[in-house]
Amino acid sequence: MPRHTPHLYLTGPWSGGQIELGEQDRRHLEKVLRLERGAAVTYTDGAGRVGAGVFDGDVIERGSERPLDRQNELTVAVSPPKNNSRLRFVVEKLAELGVAHLVWLVTEYSEGRPPRPEKAAAWSQAALEQSRGAWLMSISGPLTIADLDGLGTPLFADHGGGVVDDLHLIADPVLCVGPEGGFAAGEIPDDAIRLALGTTILRVETAAVVGAALLVSGTSQ
Amino acid sequence: MPRHTPHLYLTGPWSGGQIELGEQDRRHLEKVLRLERGAAVTYTDGAGRVGAGVFDGDVIERGSERPLDRQNELTVAVSPPKNNSRLRFVVEKLAELGVAHLVWLVTEYSEGRPPRPEKAAAWSQAALEQSRGAWLMSISGPLTIADLDGLGTPLFADHGGGVVDDLHLIADPVLCVGPEGGFAAGEIPDDAIRLALGTTILRVETAAVVGAALLVSGTSQ
CATH class of the missing domain: 2.40.240.20 (Hypothetical PUA domain-like; domain 1)
Incomplete structure (x- = not known):
């Protein structure tokens, strides 16, 4: 090899x-x-x-x-999965995909807790080396949905959402992925964009990676 | 919740x-x-x-x-990653995304081995239940690239490949994902479609999931 x-x-x-x-x-x-x-x-x-x-x-x-020029300034806000290997997966895969910022999100039905910051940073650094990147993904939070105000344009991953054309035209997208239980009624702001990620029900970590991949590639469905 | x-x-x-x-x-x-x-x-x-x-x-x-009508007939042929949690990840995530067939692929630089069939089937079944699907993903192989002949239209995940428009127009796509070392020189048939998956270097399991997500959603970059 x-x-x-x-x-x-x-x-x-x-x-x-x-x-x-x-x-x-x-x-x-x-x-x-x-x-x-x-x-x-x-x-x-x-x-x-x-x-x-x-x-x-x-x-x-x-x-x-x-x-190097930055390819994107994508922020992904994720409700932490409960299981350690799924937490690691979120950090590693988003870092591999070149996501700029990962924010741990606290929502009404959130059950998991963010990993220790040093642990998360080590996963992110290893993924940066593995993917031969130039930008270390920042990791912060936990924040609430209200705290995200001002970070960019929120896009809520939602099975009941729609197809969004021209995703690449959205300035500073902030992909929000809720917990296994989904977002609570009224938790997604009325005027927010809801983004469907395919036709199946995805786990938290899968939705985060699929959503990030579509945003990096600039398209949905 | x-x-x-x-x-x-x-x-x-x-x-x-x-x-x-x-x-x-x-x-x-x-x-x-x-x-x-x-x-x-x-x-x-x-x-x-x-x-x-x-x-x-x-x-x-x-x-x-x-x-239920089948949403897609996507086949993903993946060189098995070496690590067990990454193997499980491939099976679970592709099943969640509704991929129809997973084939373990043997290439020149392949290093990992497929999981035991009963283990892989259990992962796939659990993901079917989790994602509330109607179609159990089939798992087969190991096959070589030559063995894939007749299964559909091969698409090789390749960092040096291009953007493919209208992915959803390709009949019976077979996404081929090579090992960490990539495909060997000459291993990808000359007339095959090469598909770039974003701008970063992805691990095997990430490329499989990102490629499947783009094919399920019908677009690339």
Whole structure:
């Protein structure tokens, strides 16, 4: 199998010709990826800058670097699923898809709790490296639906909702995904956009990923 | 939280006014869902027929039944991920989305192995009940790319591929998702359609779900 060049998340800002590796990164590169000194790597600060450099044991020798344009500024607000593997799935998959912001949403029927922030950040960082991205997904909350005011245009994932054409024309979309029990009566603001995600009933984490995929690709049904 | 009426997968064909419950189903309804005798349930044979009936301890009393039209005949051929939770994810999420057939695909760089058939079937059945579907996803393979001939129109998920308009016009689409290492040079037939799934690099299971979601919704990017 062809081997991909490892892609590393290394917090910035960087200065000088080298980036110091933390103990954990060094161990990961040596023990897990079995990188030898002199091996090529790519790296990102998670804020849009990517570079190509060389692993040199304790440091990365910096090479050519460039800023990348952000592809989207999608926010996904999700009521946390109860199960840990489903929580992890939400974080990992949304980060892979290049979602900009994940917000944990508290609604009337919410039952799950957000993961510990350090745990969620580690999942998000691993997905950034895996997907060779340049932007680290931010994770915040818990917020209520009212708290989302001002973040962008809310779109509520709703089985009874409609097909939305030209999703890519919506400025700063905020996809809101409720808990297994759905949103309570009256919880979705009257004037909000309701977005149906296919014809089947989806679990919370599936709705979040499918909705994000449609928004990233700019279309619904 | 409002409680959904339980939706049960009960293998057909049914005859007479009652459907006998297996030991496992009965235990699940009594112990896990804590259903009382006389409770309303819906049920399906997984072959397009759904009904509304009543739980009566050892049997389901059959009520009104009707056949449902199939929404799609999507086949997804996936190189199995190595990790068990990712394997489960593929089966569960594709079943939730209403994919008709899942085929395990063997390619040059495939590393994972398909799950045991009984295990995969149990995941698929649970997702059918969860998503309140009427069609049980079939699971088969492992097959090679050559073996897929005749199953439909292959579409290869490929980071270097293009945007495909009017995906819903493709007859009997067979979405092919390769392993982490990608397809080998020459492995994708020259005349095949290559479908890009967004701008980031996706894991196998993410590509399968995102690709299926776009095909179910009939659009790409």
